[in-house]
């Protein structure tokens with residue numbers, strides 16, 4: 001816990017001051033984060049739903065997803081620059097695996113990666129729930145960071161290779177437009193699907209994903225997705241899943257200058273949807289465990 005608190009200095013600012021939109025190009029798209037948070041919020045039990053609603057600023061009227069992209073919007077601000085390495089993990093080129101000790105660090109500080117960040121902000125919220133929180137910590141920000149980073153850790157290319165910055169330096173074309181491999185997974189696939197199948201309506205896509213969670217193609221898998229007795233090993237598993245997918249479906253067969261089109265799109269789109277669903281289900285699991293009735297912490301999450 002000491003380790004995770006080391007990088008929480010710089011907190012304690014009013015979140016309202018920071019709610020100004022700045023365009024960004026280095027993250028699970030706005031839509032991906034919104035969906036993840038909407039799915040999660042729909043799966044909250046009563047206590048967690050109430051706690052989340054109490055932590056949100058009034059102007060969002062209880063809608064967590066309205067602020068789930070906030071950590072991307074402030075990451076380049078001077079006072080939040082330290083949060084920039086918390087959105088991803090660089091893994092060794094070609095290794096196709098992730099190791100916490102080896103990979104979850106930045107500038108030699110252990111825990112400075114998306115997994116360490118999720119652990120840190122979950123710990124902060126647990127202390128808040130137990131009434132032992134550090135007054136330097138802003139709990140609204142902790143909730144927003146946790147919610148955002150649970151999206152990022154499920155975006156396969158956020159756990160990518162070091163030398164190409166998770167595909168950011170692999171320039172290519174997405175159909176006719178210029179893009180890069182990271183951006184294809186952040187946004188292009190999702191926006192294409194929204195256009196092709198959901199009339200550009202995010203609510204329709206949300207309905208489709210939610211339906212697949214409750215009674216559709218993923219209904220039998222959800223209990224295994226959300227099973228978690230001990231947080232850090234679970235987070236490590238989510239990151240491992242991402243780099244495996246990044247290798248098998250993201251990087252494989254892709255070279256700089258390629259044009260990615262129908263074949264790539266059709267085979268990867270279901271994976272993008274599943275990762276968004278998993279991110280939402282697991283964010284709800286964490287929030288229910290943190291804010292739930294039971295005092296058993298993560299033992300209560302299953």
Ligand SMILES: [Zn+2]
Nearest residue numbers: 027072087152
């Ligand atoms: Zn991010």
